[in-house]
Amino acid sequence: MRKVNIKNFKKTLSKFSTGITVVCVKSNNFIHGKTVNSFNSLSLNPPMVLFSLGNYSSSISKFTKTKYLSINILSSKQKRISENFASSSPKLKNIKFLDGKNKTVILPNCIANLECKLIDKIKKGDHIIFICKILELQSNDKLKPLVYFNSKYF
Numbered sequence: 001m002r003k004v005n006i007k008n009f010k011k012t013l014s015k016f017s018t019g020i021t022v023v024c025v026k027s028n029n030f031i032h033g034k035t036v037n038s039f040n041s042l043s044l045n046p047p048m049v050l051f052s053l054g055n056y057s058s059s060i061s062k063f064t065k066t067k068y069l070s071i072n073i074l075s076s077k078q079k080r081i082s083e084n085f086a087s088s089s090p091k092l093k094n095i096k097f098l099d100g101k102n103k104t105v106i107l108p109n110c111i112a113n114l115e116c117k118l119i120d121k122i123k124k125g126d127h128i129i130f131i132c133k134i135l136e137l138q139s140n141d142k143l144k145p146l147v148y149f150n151s152k153y154f
């Protein structure tokens, strides 16, 4: 075992394969989306999920101030969407969004979508954990997931 530093921490955590989500909020008619793989299930009853965002993110206030958000789980065909929303200035021009039922916007053609109410935020280290209650959801059995492992898409 080795002492932890940022480099070996990042490398070691990259060995944990994850799906990829894009978390979206709509505020003042502008859509903010962020590529996030810190997503996880939290509770069955009530149904809750969580994810975390760096408190240094340029758009963190859009996420901390919202009441509702969507979590869109990407399919294997949506690598470009993931790359776009991992950029500091994502391009929205060619991306279609659908209106959700709860003041949210949904990315179409995902393997699954969740509409959520943000119920708690917990500051830990340099990240904020967002705890969300699921209001509506849907999934698609025909698509495959976009997977992230070792800092690469699969």
Ligand SMILES: Cc1cc2nc3c(=O)[nH]c(=O)nc-3n(C[C@H](O)[C@H](O)[C@H](O)COP(=O)(O)O)c2cc1C
Residues within 6 Å of the ligand: 020, 034, 035, 036, 037, 038, 039, 051, 052, 053, 054, 056, 057, 058, 059, 082, 085, 086, 087, 088, 089, 148
């Ligand atoms: C595969 C992948 C997963 C990511 N997951 C997270 C995450 O869970 N939390 C987070 O804060 N940033 C995550 N990021 C980084 C953000 O998408 C984004 O690049 C970062 O917030 C920098 O942009 P910003 O300063 O405009 O926010 C991830 C990036 C990639 C490529």
